[in-house]
Amino acid sequence: MQNSPLFESITLGRHTLKNRIVLPPLTRQRSGQPGDIPTSLMAxxxxxxxSAGxxxxxxTQIEPRGxxxxxxxxxxxxAQIDGWRKVTDAVHVKGGVIFAQLWHVGRVSHTALQPDNLAPIGPSAIQARKVKAFIETSPGVGILVAPSVPRELSVAEIKExxxxYAQAAKNALIAGFDxxxxxxxxxxxxxxxxSExxxxxxxxxxxxxQKRLRFLREIVQAxxxxxxxxxxxxxxxxxxxxxDQDRVYIGFVEDDPHKTYIEAIRGLEEAGIAYLSIAEADWDNAPDLPEEFRRDVRRTFSGRIIYAGRYTGERGLRLVEAGLADLIAIGRPFIANPDLPERIANGWPLNRLNPATVYGGAEEGFTDYLEYSGCASDTTKAVIA
Structure with missing residues (x-):
C-alpha cells in the first residue's frame, strides 16, 4: 500500500501532514499523581x-469537575501544561503534528472524583445509565462505579x-500543541x-x-x-x-440522528473549522453508518473528515477512494504497534494487543511494544481499531 492515497501528504488547516493515518484519542490513564500531570513516559x-500523519x-479534562x-x-x-510540553516537544522532534482533545465528562463522573465530593454536573439532573466511572481506591488501584446523580447547571455556569474551554485551548497552545x-x-x-x-x-x-446545539456552537466560537x-x-x-441493547456504551441514539448530526455539522461548516472527526460504533457486529449519512456529511462539510472505528488500512482506503473520508483513525492497533503506518504500508504483521494493560499501569503495554523487526513470532495479521 506504499503508493496508495493513505500515504500521500495532505493539508489539515494550516498544517501539512505526511500521511492520512491518524492516532485518535485513546484513554490510557497513566498521568502522574497527584495532580493528573502528563509524564515523561507519556512523552x-x-x-x-x-509516524502518524x-x-x-x-x-484531557479542562477542569477538575471534568x-x-x-x-x-x-x-x-x-504543572499539567508543563507536562504536556514534554509530550509536544517529543512529538515535534519526530516531525509529528499533535492536537489536544479538550474533554469534560459532565454527568459521567462520581462524587469521589469531584472537588469537595460534590455531585457531578450536567445539562439536567438525569443519572447516566449503562456506563461506569472509574475511581481510585488506593494508589494505583481502582474500581468501576455507577455515576452519581448530576446537578443541573445554571445558565450562568454554562457560560462559565x-x-x-477557551482557557483550556489557550493552555494547549502554551503547552505546544498544534x-x-x-x-x-x-x-x-x-x-x-x-442529546434529547x-x-x-x-x-x-x-x-x-437548535437550542440543544447552542452549547456546542458557543464553545466552537470561543x-x-x-x-x-x-x-x-x-x-x-x-x-x-x-x-445489543444490553451492551454498556456511552453514546446516544437520538430519535433522528441523521437530522441531529447533519444540523450540528452545518454549524461547524459555518464556523469554518479544520476538521470533523466521526467515531463509529466499534464493538463486535456493530452496525455501519448509513451510506446516505456519510454522503450527507461530505455534502455538508468542506473541511477534512476523519473516520474512526475498527478500521484497517484496506477499509480506510476504500472510504478515502470513495471521496467520503480524508483521513482514517486507527486506534487499538496503534497502541500495540508504534510503527503502524510502516506496517500498513509494507503489509507487515501486527503485534497483538494485550487488553489487560490498556488502562493504567506503567511501561508494560504502553511503551514496551516493539517496532517491526522481521520476526513474526509475536505478531498477528488481525487489524481491529
Missing part, C-alpha cells in the same frame, strides 16, 4: 507513534464553562447537551434541536477565537442503532 509513548491526544476516570490527565494547571479538538462525543458533556435524552432543559440551552478555525476540530459519535 515517550506519543513520540513512538509520531496526525495525532490527537487522549482526552474528570470521570482516575489518572486521566488535565490541562488546567501549570464556555470560558473554561491545535485542539473539542470532544463532543461518547455521551460526555457536550454530547449531553446535544440527557438534556431536558426548557431554557435557551434545551428543548429544540475556542476558534483562541486558536483559529484552521487549528480546530470537533469529534462526534452519531449512533443510529445498536445490535
Amino acid at each position: 515517550t509513548y506519543y513520540q513512538q507513534r509520531a 496526525f495525532m490527537i491526544s487522549e482526552g 474528570q470521570g476516570y482516575a489518572w486521566t490527565p488535565g490541562i488546567y494547571s501549570q 464553562l464556555v470560558g473554561l 491545535g485542539v479538538e473539542i470532544h463532543a462525543a461518547n455521551g460526555y458533556l457536550v454530547n449531553q447537551f446535544i 435524552h440527557a438534556n431536558q432543559r426548557d431554557d435557551e440551552y434545551g428543548g429544540s434541536l 475556542v476558534s477565537a483562541v486558536v483559529g478555525g484552521d487549528r480546530l476540530g470537533v469529534r462526534f459519535t452519531p449512533l443510529f442503532t445498536t445490535t
Whole structure:
C-alpha cells in the first residue's frame, strides 16, 4: 500500500501532514499523581507513534469537575501544561503534528472524583445509565462505579464553562500543541447537551434541536477565537442503532440522528473549522453508518473528515477512494504497534494487543511494544481499531 492515497501528504488547516493515518484519542490513564500531570513516559509513548500523519491526544479534562476516570490527565494547571510540553516537544522532534482533545465528562463522573465530593454536573439532573466511572481506591488501584446523580447547571455556569474551554485551548497552545479538538462525543458533556435524552432543559440551552446545539456552537466560537478555525476540530459519535441493547456504551441514539448530526455539522461548516472527526460504533457486529449519512456529511462539510472505528488500512482506503473520508483513525492497533503506518504500508504483521494493560499501569503495554523487526513470532495479521 506504499503508493496508495493513505500515504500521500495532505493539508489539515494550516498544517501539512505526511500521511492520512491518524492516532485518535485513546484513554490510557497513566498521568502522574497527584495532580493528573502528563509524564515523561507519556512523552515517550506519543513520540513512538509520531509516524502518524496526525495525532490527537487522549482526552484531557479542562477542569477538575471534568474528570470521570482516575489518572486521566488535565490541562488546567501549570504543572499539567508543563507536562504536556514534554509530550509536544517529543512529538515535534519526530516531525509529528499533535492536537489536544479538550474533554469534560459532565454527568459521567462520581462524587469521589469531584472537588469537595460534590455531585457531578450536567445539562439536567438525569443519572447516566449503562456506563461506569472509574475511581481510585488506593494508589494505583481502582474500581468501576455507577455515576452519581448530576446537578443541573445554571445558565450562568454554562457560560462559565464556555470560558473554561477557551482557557483550556489557550493552555494547549502554551503547552505546544498544534491545535485542539473539542470532544463532543461518547455521551460526555457536550454530547449531553446535544442529546434529547440527557438534556431536558426548557431554557435557551434545551428543548429544540437548535437550542440543544447552542452549547456546542458557543464553545466552537470561543475556542476558534483562541486558536483559529484552521487549528480546530470537533469529534462526534452519531449512533443510529445498536445490535445489543444490553451492551454498556456511552453514546446516544437520538430519535433522528441523521437530522441531529447533519444540523450540528452545518454549524461547524459555518464556523469554518479544520476538521470533523466521526467515531463509529466499534464493538463486535456493530452496525455501519448509513451510506446516505456519510454522503450527507461530505455534502455538508468542506473541511477534512476523519473516520474512526475498527478500521484497517484496506477499509480506510476504500472510504478515502470513495471521496467520503480524508483521513482514517486507527486506534487499538496503534497502541500495540508504534510503527503502524510502516506496517500498513509494507503489509507487515501486527503485534497483538494485550487488553489487560490498556488502562493504567506503567511501561508494560504502553511503551514496551516493539517496532517491526522481521520476526513474526509475536505478531498477528488481525487489524481491529
